[in-house]
Amino acid sequence: MSHEDLLLEVADLHVYYGAIHALKGISIRVPKGSIVTLIGANGAGKTTTLSTIAGLVKARSGKIVFNGQDITNKPAYMVNQMGIAMVPEGRRIFPNLTVYENLMMGAYNRNDKEGIKNDLEWVFELFPRLRERLTQLGATLSGGEQQMLAISRALMSRPSLLMMDEPSLGLAPLLVAEVFDVIKKINAEGTTILLVEQNAMGALKTAHYGYVLETGNIVMEAPTTELLNNEQVKKAYLGVA
Amino acid sequence: MSARMFMQNLFNGLTLGGLYALIAIGYTMVYGILRLINFAHGDVFMIGTYLAFYGVTLMLLPWWLAIVVAIIGSAAIGFLIDRVAYKPLRESPRISALITAIGVSFFLESFAVVVFGGIPKSFLKIIPNFLKKIVTIGELRIQVLTFFALAIIAGLLVLLLWIVYRTKIGMAMRAISTDIPTTALMGVNTDTVIGFTFALGSALAGASGIIWAMRYPQIFPYMGFMPGLKAFIAAVFGGIGSIQGAMLGGFILGMAEIMIVGFLPQLAGYRDVFAFIILILILSFKPTGIMGKKLTVKV
Numbered sequence: 001m002s003h004e005d006l007l008l009e010v011a012d013l014h015v016y017y018g019a020i021h022a023l024k025g026i027s028i029r030v031p032k033g034s035i036v037t038l039i040g041a042n043g044a045g046k047t048t049t050l051s052t053i054a055g056l057v058k059a060r061s062g063k064i065v066f067n068g069q070d071i072t073n074k075p076a077y078m079v080n081q082m083g084i085a086m087v088p089e090g091r092r093i094f095p096n097l098t099v100y101e102n103l104m105m106g107a108y109n110r111n112d113k114e115g116i117k118n119d120l121e122w123v124f125e126l127f128p129r130l131r132e133r134l135t136q137l138g139a140t141l142s143g144g145e146q147q148m149l150a151i152s153r154a155l156m157s158r159p160s161l162l163m164m165d166e167p168s169l170g171l172a173p174l175l176v177a178e179v180f181d182v183i184k185k186i187n188a189e190g191t192t193i194l195l196v197e198q199n200a201m202g203a204l205k206t207a208h209y210g211y212v213l214e215t216g217n218i219v220m221e222a223p224t225t226e227l228l229n230n231e232q233v234k235k236a237y238l239g240v241a
Numbered sequence: 242m243s244a245r246m247f248m249q250n251l252f253n254g255l256t257l258g259g260l261y262a263l264i265a266i267g268y269t270m271v272y273g274i275l276r277l278i279n280f281a282h283g284d285v286f287m288i289g290t291y292l293a294f295y296g297v298t299l300m301l302l303p304w305w306l307a308i309v310v311a312i313i314g315s316a317a318i319g320f321l322i323d324r325v326a327y328k329p330l331r332e333s334p335r336i337s338a339l340i341t342a343i344g345v346s347f348f349l350e351s352f353a354v355v356v357f358g359g360i361p362k363s364f365l366k367i368i369p370n371f372l373k374k375i376v377t378i379g380e381l382r383i384q385v386l387t388f389f390a391l392a393i394i395a396g397l398l399v400l401l402l403w404i405v406y407r408t409k410i411g412m413a414m415r416a417i418s419t420d421i422p423t424t425a426l427m428g429v430n431t432d433t434v435i436g437f438t439f440a441l442g443s444a445l446a447g448a449s450g451i452i453w454a455m456r457y458p459q460i461f462p463y464m465g466f467m468p469g470l471k472a473f474i475a476a477v478f479g480g481i482g483s484i485q486g487a488m489l490g491g492f493i494l495g496m497a498e499i500m501i502v503g504f505l506p507q508l509a510g511y512r513d514v515f516a517f518i519i520l521i522l523i524l525s526f527k528p529t530g531i532m533g534k535k536l537t538v539k540v
């Protein structure tokens with residue numbers, strides 16, 4: 001793979017929380033236009049990986065390069081302005097803001113009224129239910145609606161890379177399928193996606209390439225078609241004996 | 242109490258309440274975002290009056306321009322206090338910022354004593370003559386200054402609500418008050434928004450100080466202590482973190498203070514105690530205040 005085709009490259013990333021060594025030198029490559037997934041059990045370091053890329057957590061060492069630019073340890077707001085948006089773990093909807101305001105927070109640094117309007121229409125197409133909830137406070141939404149809003153809010157910044165932290169968590173099975181469908185749709189429209197999931201089956205079926213994270217180390221990486229057939233992955237993550 | 246006295250007290254209570262409300266907003270906005278009681282806030286109230294004073298006496302500005310400059314100066318000082326004293330402590334335990342706040346308050350008061358002098362200064366020069374005139378409505382005699390004060394207070398409160406609920410930066414302020422990291426993920430420079438919040442609250446405190454000094458025309462380095470404390474109680478009473486609560490709390494406290502003394506003049510000596518009784522009562526029976534929601538502990 002040539003370097004121009006890489007949107008994000010994480011190289012030998014080490015992250016500590018005090019004495020806890022949460023990421024022990026992980027490397028990830030996300031090609032432009034792809035869906036890459038990072039799967040792993042509780043506490044493996046998935047959220048830490050995304051938070052460090054996003055600029056919320058500082059890296060001790062290693063390098064994060066996005067679109068050819070070094071973004072290691074840049075503050076979160078700058079990372080977002082460079083084109084990375086995140087759907088955080090637990091959705092993190094602003095409870096005291098209306099649905100519309102939540103969406104506008106996503107578009108905070110944009111001034112192109114027309115573009116914002118078009119993107120609003122786009123997210124309403126993805127999630128028609130949000131249109132009916134525009135004036136409602138974020139806190140009054142159901143869990144599923146909050147997830148839709150969190151995804152839409154991230155899209156409103158028109159990111160070139162969308163990072164999603166367990167978007168299927170806590171959703172009813174029907175909605176889980178819908179979320180994975182939407183991820184494919186968003187990707188088909190040109191957005192590169194880095195997807196973190198505990199729902200390994202859903203993630204591997206959605207993504208093109210996958211990494212398996214265990215206690216701060218990448219223990220396996222391969223195209224998802226291979227991972228889906230790998231005996232170890234099947235046993236540990238897909239619940240197939 | 243006669244009807245005339247009652248009306249007189251009503252105007253006084255409204256004005257005093259409005260002045261408390263203006264200060265209380267700054268406490269509540271900063272607390273809402275940083276969970277920090279900015280003890281230096283009452284001192285910005287004091288600095289604002291000196292800025293207006295020197296604007297007229299030293300820089301020879303017209304009174305209204307001196308006031309505008311002093312309000313902008315107060316905003317700048319609030320912004321600086323955050324940058325210099327609180328911003329370096331964002332990641333530190335909350336108690337560090339709290340102790341720093343007390344330090345900043347002492348610093349500003351000592352600074353005022355050294356630079357402005359400890360002897361009270363007369364603020365009368367700053368008050369234009371037309372504001373000193375008295376209007377008679379029936380039996381009621383009211384200073385033009387009272388109407389001026391009420392108009393400015395109302396204007397500032399409306400302006401504040403407009404900023405918080407109708408502008409982009411206001412939206413970011415509300416977002417930040419529930420979730421700083423997620424606001425940063427939206428591409429918002431949260432330090433800028435926090436700095437803006439300090440500036441806004443300090444501008445209101447400065448304005449409150451100047452109106453206060455026009456009504457009680459003596460300024461001195463410790464003049465911000467009592468009004469600051471009472472406005473803080475008003476913010477707690479209204480529900481700390483809630484802007485509408487701070488407004489309501491300010492008006493209730495100011496009105497209660499004036500009315501109790503008005504109805505029971507023999508208690509006038511205890512005037513400053515009422516606020517603390519209210520504080521003790523609210524903390525005992527409804528610690529979240531009248532408009533407050535239960536604050537979620539931030540992780």
Ligand SMILES: Nc1ncnc2c1ncn2[C@@H]1O[C@H](COP(=O)(O)OP(=O)(O)OP(=O)(O)O)[C@@H](O)[C@H]1O
Pocket residue numbers: 017020022040041042043044045046047048049089198
């Ligand atoms: N703020 C923090 N302070 C201290 N330790 C932390 C912090 N956040 C995460 N950790 C630790 O770092 C490790 C990785 O956590 P992380 O949240 O990245 O895992 P995860 O893969 O996202 O897990 P989950 O699937 O439960 O969300 C864990 O051992 C966790 O306890």
Ligand SMILES: [Mg+2]
Pocket residue numbers: 046047048089165
């Ligand atoms: Mg996680």
